[in-house]
Amino acid sequence: MTKAISSFCVIVLLLGLQGCTTQPSAPKPEINTKNVSNEKSNTDPKLTKLVGKNYIKGVIIALKQGSDGRGWNYEIDGIETTNGKLPRVNFNHNSVLANEGDLVYASFNDMRVSEMFVIKAGYFKNGKISPSPSPTKIYTKKKTNTPETEGKRNKAHQVLGVPKEESIRLN
Numbered sequence: 001m002t003k004a005i006s007s008f009c010v011i012v013l014l015l016g017l018q019g020c021t022t023q024p025s026a027p028k029p030e031i032n033t034k035n036v037s038n039e040k041s042n043t044d045p046k047l048t049k050l051v052g053k054n055y056i057k058g059v060i061i062a063l064k065q066g067s068d069g070r071g072w073n074y075e076i077d078g079i080e081t082t083n084g085k086l087p088r089v090n091f092n093h094n095s096v097l098a099n100e101g102d103l104v105y106a107s108f109n110d111m112r113v114s115e116m117f118v119i120k121a122g123y124f125k126n127g128k129i130s131p132s133p134s135p136t137k138i139y140t141k142k143k144t145n146t147p148e149t150e151g152k153r154n155k156a157h158q159v160l161g162v163p164k165e166e167s168i169r170l171n
Contacts, residue, residue: 047111048089054108056086059124063100072096076104101125 058078065072071092078087091108097116098104103123106116 047091048086050089050091050108050111052110054086054089055084055106056089056108057105057119058089058103060098060100060102060104061124063096063098066092070094076106079103 056076056078057080058076060074061077062075063072071094073092074090074097076089078085078089081087089106089108091111091113093113097113098118099121101122101124102118103120104116104118107114
């Protein structure tokens, strides 16, 4: 009985070690001696590093065309930072989505703009927030009881009283 248990343990030990030895060895890392400082980097160091889904609600402070003439550089200063919105963003895009001074809401997926909505065009001009036009009140003439409208009765001005008697007949 002890021989069976000891042989079983030896077999399990050998099978366990065999699994470790049959795995292929990982490839050795390649040594790269290329000088990175000689390469031109495509990313602007001022650009905001974004990871995942991000949002911002703010004013476009600066809109400049890139040095290569192909893209546009946006700087958005956030006015609302609730619910994890970003306080400031600097990013590039290939077209003009909004103008400088516009109040926008933008969503980013990693480093790319997925949507940009203009909430109010020309919100911030000449260093001042432009006031929104207040709604104008519309004044109407007060209706007075004149003899011509006093005696007029139609469906709109019909007066019904409470019924005094009600009866139900069943067949």
